[in-house]
Amino acid sequence: SQTIHQWPATLVQPVGSPLSLECTVEGTSNPNLYWYRQAAGRGLQLLFYSVGIGQISSEVPQNLSASRPQDRQFILSSKKLLLSDSGFYLCAWSPATYEQYFGPGTRLTVT
């Protein structure tokens, strides 16, 4: 069966510091991968999605970036965090169907 991992589970970072969140998927190959952010009152906002290694599409211009160095690894990064980057970050994967399956999430607090 497929499983999706995210770490860390929680993170507190000062403004201006860098960020690296990692997501890995097991039990499947060539998945579509997604990064979402859930901010208070704003639902699930798609940040990035990837259909293959090195292929990243950005949905929201901001100071975040994503990379996919391996087939089942998706990384969300920032060089300098802003207060507005606080939120709950979710990684998801999908096979060749519509459904997406989400990881446990990372709670990021920027202070």
Added chain:
Amino acid sequence: DQQVKQNSPSLSVQEGRISILNCDYTNSMFDYFLWYKKYPAEGPTFLISISSIKDKNEDGRFTVFLNKSAKHLSLHIVPSQPGDSAVYFCAASANRDDKIIFGKGTRLHILP
């Protein structure tokens, strides 16, 4: 522009009664609709889906209804149980696009 709208931020329903969560969409190209359930501090879990060629899909206590002419879908939970208390997200996708568009969610409270 919000393509998937859940206009009720919250809903309270008595245990054992029917919960009805509503969702409206604006993009007529959407051809697949999904509902996700989310507990606090956890990732959303897939609940049920419906293709635009159908108007109803049922899975146990959960039924999704689709009204294409009104661009409206609803999720019915019968009977409602305490464990159903969560945030429910409506989502939609177009032509097997790589993206799913989510609504803002509706928080469901099941009252004892």
